[in-house]
Amino acid sequence: MSVKKLAIASDHAGFSLKQVLIDLAKNMGFMVEDLGVDEKTASVDYPDYGIKAIKSVLAGESTFAVLLCGTGIGMSILANRFPEIRAAVCHTEFEAEVARKHNNANVLCLGGRVIGEEIATRCLKVFLETEFEAGRHQRRLDKLAKLYQTHQ
Numbered sequence: 001m002s003v004k005k006l007a008i009a010s011d012h013a014g015f016s017l018k019q020v021l022i023d024l025a026k027n028m029g030f031m032v033e034d035l036g037v038d039e040k041t042a043s044v045d046y047p048d049y050g051i052k053a054i055k056s057v058l059a060g061e062s063t064f065a066v067l068l069c070g071t072g073i074g075m076s077i078l079a080n081r082f083p084e085i086r087a088a089v090c091h092t093e094f095e096a097e098v099a100r101k102h103n104n105a106n107v108l109c110l111g112g113r114v115i116g117e118e119i120a121t122r123c124l125k126v127f128l129e130t131e132f133e134a135g136r137h138q139r140r141l142d143k144l145a146k147l148y149q150t151h152q
């Protein structure tokens with residue numbers, strides 16, 4: 001069985017959560033690529049770090065990415081600019097599960113100033129364990145891709 005890879009990145013507001021989630025993903029057998037930020041104190045701009053993890057997914061080097069900022073919103077706006085990325089901001093296990101089952105999300109965005117470690121850990125666990133259901137959901141994703149193409 002091939003080892004799945006997870007890219008993870010945060011700004012200063014997501015740093016503490018990032019360290020917790022790295023441990024979880026490693027315990028679940030994922031190879032984790034930590035793309036910073038590397039320390040808690042420095043104030044940084046989330047696009048500078050989020051893009052590194054997004055590029056890892058776009059290049060096929062990582063199956064999934066986890067992006068963390070204060071709310072998860074800035075990172076999700078960044079990630080969803082790329083048509084191959086389906087990023088979901090989640091606050092509950094239910095959202096994380098359905099983001100995989102229905103939306104085939106490949107990026108999980110979490111807010112370090114919004115949810116605590118326990119909920120974030122549960123969200124990531126279910127996100128990594130859940131498969132896309134395809135079927136009617138694939139049809140809807142195909143429509144998203146087509147809409148994007150016609151607006152180029």
Ligand code: RB5
Pocket residue numbers: 011013014046069070071072073074075
């Ligand atoms: C940083 O203060 C904060 O704006 C950022 O982490 C994020 O929440 C943006 O969406």
